[in-house]
Amino acid sequence: MQSKSMKHWTVAVMMCGVAISAVGLPVMTNGVFITPIADTLNVYRGSVAMHNTLSLFMKAVMSLYVPRLIRRFGFKQTLFAGVFLAGGANYLLGWSVALWQFNILGTIRGIGTGLLAWVPLTIAINEWFSEKHGLVTSIVLSFSSIGGAIFSPVFSNLILSIGWEQSYRFMGMLIVLFSLPAILVPYTLNPRDSGYLPYGTDDSEEGQAKENDILKRDEQREVSMLTFGLLFMFTLLQTLLIGVPQHFPGFVQSIGYTTEIGATMLSIAMVSSIGFKLGLGYISDYFGPVKSTIGVLLIIGLSSTLLLSFEQISILYVGAFLFGAAYSIPSVSVTLLTKEFFGRYHFTRLYPILAFANSLGGAISISAVGFIYDFTGSYSPAFAVATGINILNMLVIFSIVNRLKARNVAN
Template sequence: MSIAISMNRPYYGWIVVLACFLGSFVIFGLSYSFGVFLERMATDFARSRGVTTIAFGVQTLLLYVGAVLVGVFVDRLGTRRMLAVGTVVLCLGLLWTSVATSWLTVVLAYGVVTGFGMSIVYVVAYATVPRWFDRRAGFAGGVASAGLGAGMLVVAPAATALIDRVGWRSSFLVLAGVVAVLLLVATLLIRDEPTAEPVPAGEFPRSRGGEATPNGGQRSTRTQPSLRAQFGEICAVARSPSFGLVFVGWILIYTTMYIVFVHLVVHASDIGLSRTAGATALALIGGANAIGRVGIGYASDYVGRVRVFAGCSTVMGVSTLALPALETTTALLGFALVFGLAYGGNGALLAPLTSDLFGRENLNAVFGLVSGAFALSGLTAPFLAGVGYDVLGTYTPAFVSAGLAAVVGAAAIIAAKRLEAT
């Protein structure tokens, strides 16, 4: 059977990339726009900034801890079915948040329910693309995950305008409707892997006489393992030293991201800049992020994914270290551009890096497991930064600590690659 792709029939993998783009647009456009809701929600519920960020921390915890369990079920039940479930849960969480009458209800609705819905969408959006691409995995993953940057670019300013016009509660209602439409489209487009699709020549390794597929050159004959056997395979990966280094590295690297995304808008206001300047900087991070994911993701296929990931992580750390010294709108926007490009570069490589280091078998589950690092970072970093501000009246210690942590995390990723190579 020929594997050539007809000019009239593009490779369906790019349609899957579009579906995953929509998924990442939704979950991270929503999650990383929390900073524009922070001040209004803190005022309405009479909470400090540190306490208010608990809702975001719980959401992040559920997003990534839920991904550990969700990944197993996506592997077993399929992406489309699970994405439909995630859409329903996420929309219910947003609707419940809009009518919350107590802070505990916000934590349950926005933190727990919305976070669990996001975890399903997250695993599908990030771990599906490597099943369709190998040679161009960095580029395809970059395009798919560029939805994160596009979501930040669109959702944060849109939410700011909505809040000013109709309040934060009605804004969540509007967002729930938009989410439902976008994820319905993604659900209709998504597929698991190209078991019955023609694959472009050279995309995956080919065995002699076999047809190019994402399973080493031949149609996979591996039967679905029992749940117990699958759990054993996943545990074997999790016990490896390289997995531990990646897990710790991601915790350290992404402290910068969570502190910046949650506290940048209010930090801008604290240093005498307008709230709009902070929201614009957050949106610029999103725009630069999208560009970085596509451009740097493409380059990583030729330069080396681990090398690019570590380099971008280091830039994230160094730029965050410099943030306390930036006191003008121009300087803040310059930081946003550099940080956004660097975060886009390493964000594009999360799933391809996982696949490169630990293989494609049980990829959804393994990716969900290592993503638990985001749960720990997202739960603790914004909260500690908020508490630090409440006590010290400044974000400087938080920015400096996060920047140094990211540099150490980049070194851990390089060490993990060297372990896998031996």
């Protein structure tokens, strides 16, 4: 069986498409829709953002059940159900005329996207890639940001020309289109069932013995509930930040600029997040996920301070660029930290719980930032909270590392 082939990279490319469908389109581009919909319906921006909140909340809930659904119905069948629900609901959002309709369809869309990411993507990457795992993880998950970077300005212009209604319908069709290869192209979740080994696996007896020894050590690792609880808190708090860039169009409008500048900031954040995700995975392969995560936290803290303190357009663009790093933590960093702290054996059991925290934090964030502005008239409190979260989470990571070191010394 081959351990290095085009099939491995074909699977990775297909997972990139699923990442665009699950997150890049319905999550990363929704910031440009909030203000136009709120103006049309004459309601609060936070009220409109609620359907995005419900999407992310249901995405969080579904992440807990995805491994069980995959075992029962199969990987591709689970993806098909997700594409049908997410794409169909997003298309119907373009016909909505009341908040209750947005909220119902947002809930259905969340169920669909939860069946697509993040859990199925990371499970597929773990199964198909042993070598270059960190790099491939970062590449696949970065396509959620690539989708946002490409389509945020596209949808912003479409909204001005054809309206948000038809733009939402177009998004629904794109969600289906980008996921079709992952459904139609022949492959299996376990590469061995397709006649392949995980990428970079040594097929010799010595290599197989080494791999089995690693799995055995992972199986024997103790899972401290306190340590896992700290990582859960880290994930939840850090994911609270990913809703902030979605409000960049409203933020710049509140300080006297046009929403086009805000859409540009959102696009800049999406583009930079690609680099941060790729860089985080690449650097983690050499220096480890802990050091790379701390470095990214420092960058996010700096960006929050810039956006809180300055109103010059050039500095706002710099702040938006640096804030793109916030997207690399919930997707790439949490995935790699889970495997680092608890091993591959416990990953499938523990990561869905962290994926729940991942989506839950994002769900809270989008509406919370909107309501912060609705009731304070400013986005400054949101940036101040973001700065505090980054400082706290650095302390959380140091605490987890010290606990694991102490346990290893004791053993």
